[in-house]
Amino acid sequence: MSQSALDDDELFGEAASEMRDxxxxxxxxxxxxxxxxxxxWEAEADNVLGVLNTLDANLEAGDAEEHLRDAxxxxxxxxxxxxFEDASDLESEIEALEETVEQLSTAxxxxDGLPETMLALKESLEDAETGAGDGADGGNEGEDEDEDEE
Structure with missing residues (x-):
């Protein structure tokens, strides 16, 4: 084997080691x-909306996605x-991190839509408590039907 070939193999080995690193x-x-x-898992807030907003902010994968992409x-x-002589460990780690990042994204x-849903639900429940959602007649809809039947 020539000196040039030995140097190429040695350089390739170094490059492979650096790539694994x-x-x-x-x-x-x-x-x-x-x-x-x-x-x-834990969120401190005064209400559900605060918990949801905190949770949403905490579910950001951030730079993890970019580092995973580089890997x-x-x-x-x-x-x-x-x-790589044996890269099954690297493949397993990549797959596990991909799954975790996907779980963060899915969660x-x-x-994302829950804060708006919860606010709308709260407003609907408040309207139901005060009777504001019963229409323009102030909630006398059922009484008009009873009068028509007599």
């Missing part, structure tokens, strides 16, 4: 950028170049 570093950064578990990019490059989508 990049993937691992990006995965670590993605995990660190995820919200803390307590942030999506996937370098992982894909390494796989296509057949640079956030579910929360």
């Amino acid at each position: 990049d993937v691992e570093s990006s995965l670590s950064a993605a995990r660190e950028a995820l919200p803390e578990a307590d942030a999506v 996937k990019k370098w992982y894909t490059m390494g796989e296509r170049a057949e640079a 956030g989508e579910r929360i």
Whole structure:
């Protein structure tokens, strides 16, 4: 084997090692950028609207998505170049983080419409309590029907 070929193999080995380090570093950064578990479980607020708004803000994946994208990019490059001897651990970590980020996104989508829904429900219940939702006749709709039957 020529010296040039040995150098190329050595350089490829170094590049593969650096690529794996990049993937691992990006995965670590993605995990660190995820919200803390307590942030999506505990929320202090005076009312449901405050809890929902806090929860919605806490469900942001933020930089975790970008770091995960970087990890996937370098992982894909390494796989296509057949640079990794065994990358099943990296693949598993990427899949687990993708699932977590997807769960955050799904939960956030579910929360997004709830504050408006809860406000509308509150208003409807307040109207029902005061009778304001019974129409222009002040809630005498049923009495008019009784008179017509006599």
